Amino acid sequence: MRYEIGNLKLKNRVFLAPMLEPNDIAFRLLCKRAGCGLTYTGMTSPLSRAKFNLEDKPALQLFGNSTKGIKSFMKKYDSQVSLWDFNLGCPSKLSKRLGHGAFMHEDLEDIREILKIMRASTKKPVTIKIRKSAKAIDIVKIAERIGIDAIGIHARTISQGYSGKVDYDFALTVKAAVNVPVIFSGDVNENNIEKILEDFDFVFVGRACIGRPEIFGNNINVGFGEYLKLAKKHKLFFRQIKYQAMNFSKGIVGGKRLRMKLIETESIEDIKTVMGRNK
Numbered sequence: 001m002r003y004e005i006g007n008l009k010l011k012n013r014v015f016l017a018p019m020l021e022p023n024d025i026a027f028r029l030l031c032k033r034a035g036c037g038l039t040y041t042g043m044t045s046p047l048s049r050a051k052f053n054l055e056d057k058p059a060l061q062l063f064g065n066s067t068k069g070i071k072s073f074m075k076k077y078d079s080q081v082s083l084w085d086f087n088l089g090c091p092s093k094l095s096k097r098l099g100h101g102a103f104m105h106e107d108l109e110d111i112r113e114i115l116k117i118m119r120a121s122t123k124k125p126v127t128i129k130i131r132k133s134a135k136a137i138d139i140v141k142i143a144e145r146i147g148i149d150a151i152g153i154h155a156r157t158i159s160q161g162y163s164g165k166v167d168y169d170f171a172l173t174v175k176a177a178v179n180v181p182v183i184f185s186g187d188v189n190e191n192n193i194e195k196i197l198e199d200f201d202f203v204f205v206g207r208a209c210i211g212r213p214e215i216f217g218n219n220i221n222v223g224f225g226e227y228l229k230l231a232k233k234h235k236l237f238f239r240q241i242k243y244q245a246m247n248f249s250k251g252i253v254g255g256k257r258l259r260m261k262l263i264e265t266e267s268i269e270d271i272k273t274v275m276g277r278n279k
């Protein structure tokens with residue numbers, strides 16, 4: 001079976017969901033090593049002047065409510081990404097204030113303009129990730145007409161945030177509304193992946209893989225020790241490494257005790273000492 005999004009060939013159907021805080025370069029590389037078919041970055045502003053490390057050749061997710069900066073940003077990074085994604089799902093207070101993410105759904109014209117610019121700025125695939133809403137079906141149809149290559153759907157409403165039941169039937173309605181591949185998101189874990197892949201083309205693994213890249217299944221060591229090596233190599237900030245140590249401690253016996261100790265850490269050496277026996 002061939003797994004494809006536009007002209008991009010994928011080695012499998014299980015992706016790392018876009019997540020702002022967990023998806024640093026070291027974590028993305030680890031997920032790839034663990035067997036993940038495609039890594040997504042967290043939402044990124046095309047106006048950002050930060051330096052991006054894209055060694056894993058990820059899907060780079062953009063957000064915003066105007067076309068400003070998109071063309072030049074995409075030109076700058078196009079050769080370093082596997083595909084481009086646009087965020088139509090963020091339910092945060094900041095997104096509400098700035099009118100982007102899931103709060104853009106009423107602004108069909110703005111969405112159209114942004115997706116057209118993205119489509120025209122690359123030969124690589126372009127995807128969108130959307131939430132459940134009254135306009136979501138209209139939006140995915142517009143996106144498909146513009147030439148968007150796949151749709152990611154997290155079938156929860158803005159007010160549900162990240163909890164409550166994922167509306168599987170709504171995701172199926174999205175799947176039926178378009179001919180491009182659909183990536184399912186929402187409470188995906190090792191117990192339901194196979195079943196969901198009977199109905200959808202790809203899945204996003206989100207919270208279930210935070211601190212647990214082994215969920216991607218390659219059966220090799222992708223524990224915190226491996227994360228730390230990559231984080232040091234890529235010179236990640238101490239506070240990011242500490243945050244990930246907390247995440248990795250969640251899946252292990254005695255994790256609560258470890259976290260109590262991690263709170264006190266002030267250096268990478270401290271973290272190593274606390275996590276030492278959990279490589």
Ligand SMILES: Cc1cc2nc3c(=O)[nH]c(=O)nc-3n(C[C@H](O)[C@H](O)[C@H](O)COP(=O)(O)O)c2cc1C
Pocket residue numbers: 017018019020021022041042043061087089090129154162185186187188204205206207208
């Ligand atoms: C910490 C965190 C950060 C997230 N950041 C993003 C983001 O930047 N862009 C995005 O499209 N979705 C983001 N999401 C949503 C996830 O991609 C996913 O759709 C959602 O968590 C539901 O999947 P899950 O139940 O498997 O976690 C984030 C989720 C979490 C938990």
